[in-house]
Every structure is written in structure tokens, then in C-alpha cells.
Amino acid sequence: MSRETISQSISIVHPISLSHGKNAEVWDTTGKRYIDFVGGIGVLNLGHCHPHIVEAIREQATKLTHYAFNAAPHAPYIELMDRLTAFIPVDYPVSGMLTNSGAEAAENALKIVRGATGRTAVIAFDGAFHGRTLATLNLNGKVAPYKQKVGVLPGPVYHLPFPSKDNGVTCDEALKAMERLFSVEIDVDDVACFIIEPVQGEAGFLALDVAFAQALRRLCDEKKILLIADEIQSGFGRTGQRFAFSRLGIEPDLILLGKSIAGGVPLGAVVGRKSLLDTLPKGGLGGTYSGNPIACAAALATLEVMTDEQLKHWGVQQEEAIVGRYQSWRARQLSPYLGRLTGVGAMRGIELVNSDGTPASKQLTQLLSLARDAGLLLMPSGKSRHIIRLLAPLTIEPAVLEEGLNILEACLAALD
Template identity: 90%
Template sequence: MSHETISQSISIVHPISLSHGKNAEVWDTTGKRYIDFVGGIGVLNLGHCHAGVVEAIRDQATQLTHYAFNAVPHAPYIELMGRLTAFIPVTYPVSGMLTNSGAEAAENALKIVRGATGRTAVIAFDGAFHGRTLATLNLNGKVAPYKQKVGVLPGPVYHLPYPSADNGVTCAEALKAMERLFSVEIDVNDVACFIIEPVQGEGGFLALDSEFAQALRRFCDEHDILLIADEIQSGFGRTGQRFAFSRLGIEPDLILLGKSIAGGVPLGAVVGRKALMDNLPKGGLGGTYSGNPIACAAALATLDAMTDEHLHAWGAQQQHAIVSRYESWRAQGLPYLGRLTGVGAMRGIELANADGTPAPQQLAQLLGLARGAGLLLMPSGKSRHIIRLLAPLTIEPVVLEEGLDILEACLKQLD
């Protein structure tokens, strides 16, 4: 199938064309079956064509396909925001707005914190990924390929090391870097917010150090700085609980949502403290397609399926399967097998040389070998040397084991 009419600036990981999918399996246009460990890059926590989501989409499509909420409110938006704010595990009153994507949620969060604080500076972290729009590009903690050739970006934005047991950066090192930042680079009184992923996605599935998270929360409180948690990839059960920030023992002021919020239909949200969400003037937030009725219906069906009991069971099942197999591979001494990163069902497998340096060429080889054997994988990490495992949470145990069997066989073929 020709791609000549599609911008060549879009990078494609797997040169195939999909036809259809069911839960954790997809088929290409030639009829070949694949086990899907990509999940639309974290969008399909409930799998392809989840029955409840599909039914909700069909029902809504016969009633109202679209209305701009800021022109005339509609019931699906109102019902979803009530359900969604109740789903956020914090102690304060919550309100929010729906967006078309996670990046749009991040953009609106920047407007909200500017309005609330009167400040403009933002502190983000190395390895971060918050979107591809112009403002979110500057938040990303990686230049290539996202920031190349686009010129001066909106700011001011500063970056700190991301502390995690998965990358060897300690809490003390990150705090020392933060002390230097406010001593050398910027007045702390000019900072509007910190934005951080509780578990980095594009960065390699690195789990944030909880001691640092709590120190950061205290620092923000002391200096009237807002704390934004980007849960776009880590949210909606990926770590075995509703959102990953809960494992850190903190409550952020704003939370960015997207990806698995609506079972594959484009939708995002920014939610948080009601006083913050209400601080801009009337008309300061909104959008034509934001909170489309069909997307809202899909999100409501998604929330129906995401009970705490289900999320815990799904996360525990995947975590046990992945960790057990990884430990077996380590015992076998598989070549290029590095660290296992992340938490819950949000796991990365690093490919590294004997000296510990990244092995991106081997990961590129692995992608091709696995695809040929019927398994789709996704790279991550600064050097594109970490496999990120994003199989649907609902994957059947036998299909998960089949996928891990393929992964093991392909790891043994690396050279």
C-alpha cells in the first residue's frame, strides 16, 4: 500500500498495514496475525474492540455524533466529567476539562498554571515526553527528533535529572541539581510549576523515586509552585492501580490524562484542584471537538470496566508473567539482556552490551525478528534501546505467554 501521499516526516516502526484486531491480537492486510505488545502506544489497555466500548460507540452514534460543548452542553460530557473526577484518587475537590489528546491537555495545563500563579517558568525532567505540539516540545527532555529544525520554542523551560532506581539517578543527585538550578539559572519565585511523569514512557519506563516525589511535593508547597503529574501513558491501570502517582505517596495539583481514557477513541483531559481549574476567565478553556459525544461514551464504557479489582488483578497477572520470564532469561544468560524497568504491567526491557552501554542496533534487529515471528514491539529510551511492553491489560494469559515465548526466541537470535 502506497505511503506517497503521507508526510515522510512521520516515522513508522513497523512497515505493515493493519486490517483488524481483537483484544491483544491484530491482523495485517495480508491476513498475518500478530500478538500486540504495543497497544497503540499505551492507548489500548482494554484491548482492541472491547465489547463494552464498541457497544457504547454504536449506541452514541445513533443519538448524537458531535456537539461543541462550549456552544451547547451535552449529556455524555457532563456524565463523563462526573465519573472521571470521582475516579481520581485525591482528597481535594476536583474539576476538569476534556481535550482531544494528551498534548492538548498539557497545553491547557500550562495556561491554567500561568493564570493561577502569574508566573511562566516550567521545570521538566530529562527523558520526559509530554507531546508534539510546539509548547510541549520544549517540555520534552530529548532533542532528537522532536526539537530538531523547529527553531526557538516557547519557554522558559528548564530540565532536571529524573531520579529513578531504573536509571541510577538518586534522589540526592536530583535534589542537588535542583539546588544548583535555583542558585544559578532561575529565581524560584519565577517558577509556575514542575511537570513530571510518575513513570516515564518514552524515556524508557523509568519509575520515579518516591523519596524525591515527596521532597518535590514539599518544595512546591513551600514555594507556591504547582505540581503537574503526566499520567497520559501511566494512567488507567497500566501500573496495576488507577494512576501511578498513588504509589509515590503524593497528590499532584493537576493531572494530565489521555491514551487509554477512551478505549482507542481520541480523548484527553486535564483535571485537578477545582480552584485552579476555575481560575481562567470564561472562554479561556474549550475547543470544538474537545469532549466529542462518541469519545465520551467510549470513556464511560472504559471506566465501567476499570474497577479497582480488575486493575489490580490485570496488573498483578502481567507483572508476575513478565518478571518471572525476565528472571528466567537472566538465569539463562541471554545476550544483550539488560535491566527490567518500570512497575506493574508498565515494564521495559533494556538491551545492553556487555559493558552496560546501550545496544540500539540489537533492539532494531529484535523489532524485525519479532515482527517476522508474529509479535509487535515498541522501542523507547534515550538511545532507543529499551523495549516497552504495552500489551492490553485484558490479554488472555495464554496469548501473553505465547508473546513472551516469541520474545525469548528472538532474544536468543540477537548478534
């Protein structure tokens, strides 16, 4: 199967061609089976082809495959927004809009905060990833490969260190950097918003420091700055609860959604304070495909499956399996390259480091190949591409999870 017609600027982690999948397993076009710890990069929290979602897609496809909501509203969009806003665990009135992707949600959030505040400056964080569109590129917390060769990006955007126990940056260090930023770079009164991931994904599943999150919320309240939580990867049960911001003891003003919102069908959303979502003039928000009826049906089915009880059960089950196995590997000194376990809940990363503490990027590349040959798909992350992202479906069968961890264990032990 030729790939000459596909842009060579698209980077491929696993040079295989998949044909089908079921829950946490996929098969390539040669018939080889793999256990999937990638999950479409966090899109498949409910696994491949969840029967309830597939049936919802099938049923909706016989009724209405598309209508542009801003031309004429349709029932699936309206029903989903009612269910989705009720699913957001905050105490204020919520409204929102649907988008085609997480990146598009971020783009629209920037428009909303500009309209609401009359300010343009945005503060993001080192290691952040918010998308590949032009405005979101500038929000991302690293240059390579996202910002290379594309010239001047929309701004102004400033970056601060991301405080986390997983990267060694303390709350005090981040607050001092913020103090310097407002002293040297920009007046705090010119800042429209902060945008932050409660758990950074691309950076290697780094969990935000709780004290910093609460200090940031207080600052935003004091200075009338809006706080955007990017829950595109950490949301919809990835950490074992609906959204990761809940563990921080704060409520963001806007929340970005995507990835696992619709079981693999392209969909995203911006939700938050109703007063903010109503700021722009009529026509300021919208889109042709945004909130496609089939995607809405898939999202409604997803929300029906994602009860709090189920999320807690899945999250605890997966967390206990991963943490327990990791602790066993550490105790047995399975590999000299085994570093820290990052993240929270079922959103976990495993760091590979050399004896001097530097990133073991070469060994991670080797691990990807060894695991793939053994029937396990893994996803790299981290600034130096040295952290394994574990994104198995929350619905993975315990026996399949154990099989995948067994493969990972054998491959870690084989690293040279």
C-alpha cells in the first residue's frame, strides 16, 4: 500500500497499517494483533468500536447525517449540549459550543476571551500542547517540531514554567517566574487569560501542582483574568473522574474538550461560564461541520456510558495495575533506564533516564520497536521523547491489561 500521496511532514510513530479494532485490541492489514496502549492518543477512553456508540452512530446515520447548526438547529446538537453542560462539575451556569476538534476549541476560546476582556495577551506554560493550528502553535510550550519554519505566530503569548512533582518545578519557582513576567515582560492588567492543562499530555503526563492552581485561580479572580483549562486529553474519565481540574480544587472559566468526547468521531467543544459564551456578536461563533449530528449521537452515547461509578471503577482498576507493576519493577531493578512514574489516576507515564539522570531517548525508541514486535503499541512523549504515555482504554479487560504490562515488562528488561 503506497504512502507517496501522503505528506511526508506527517510523523508516524508506528509504521504499520491498521484494519480494525475491538476495545483495547487492534489488528493490522497482515492480521497481526496488538494490544493498544495508545488509544488514538487519548481518543478512545471507551475503546475501539464500543457497541453502544456504534449503535448510536448507525441509528443516527439513518436519520440525518449532517446539517449546519447555524443554518438550522438539529436535535442531536441541542440534546448533547444539555447533557454535556450538566456533565461539567462546576457551580455556575454553563453554556458552550461544539467544534470539530480540540484545536478548534482552543481557537474559539481565544476569540471568546478577547471579546469578554478586551485584552489580547495570553499566558501559557512550558511543555504545553494545545494544537497544530496557527494560533494554538504559539500556545505550545516547545518549538520543535511545531513552530519550526512557520514564521511569526499570532500573539502576544508568554510562557511560564509548569509546576509539577513530575518535573521537579515547584510552586514557588513558578510563582517567582510569574512575578518576574509581570515585572519585566507585560503588565498584569493587559493579560486576557491563562491557559493550562491540569495534566500535561505531550510533556509526559505531568500533573499540575495543586497549590499553584489555587494561587493562579486567586490571581485571576483578583485581576479579572480568565482561566482556561485544557481538558482535551485529561478529560472524560482519563484520570478516573470526569475532569482532572476537580482534583485541583478550582473551577476554570472556560474548559476545552475533545478527544474522548465522542468515542472516536471528530468532535470538540468550548464550555464555561454562560456570560462569557454569550459575549461575541451573533455569528461570531459557529462552523459548517461543528456539532455534526452523527458526532453528537456518538457523544451522547459516550456520556451515557461514562457514569461516575464506572469512571471511578475503571480509574482505580487501571491505576492499581499500573502503579503496582511499576513499583514491582523498581523494587526488582528491572531496568537501569526505569525512571519516574508520572501523572495521576489512569493517566500515567513512565520515564526512561540514563544513569546520570539525562533522558534516555534512544532507549525509548528501542522500546517502541521491541514492544510493537511483541504485539504492544506505545506512545512517546516528553520534551526529549523519553516518557511512555500509557493510554489504554479505560474499558480494557483486566486480562488484556495484564498481558500488555507483561509485554512492557519484558521489553523494559531487554533494553540496552
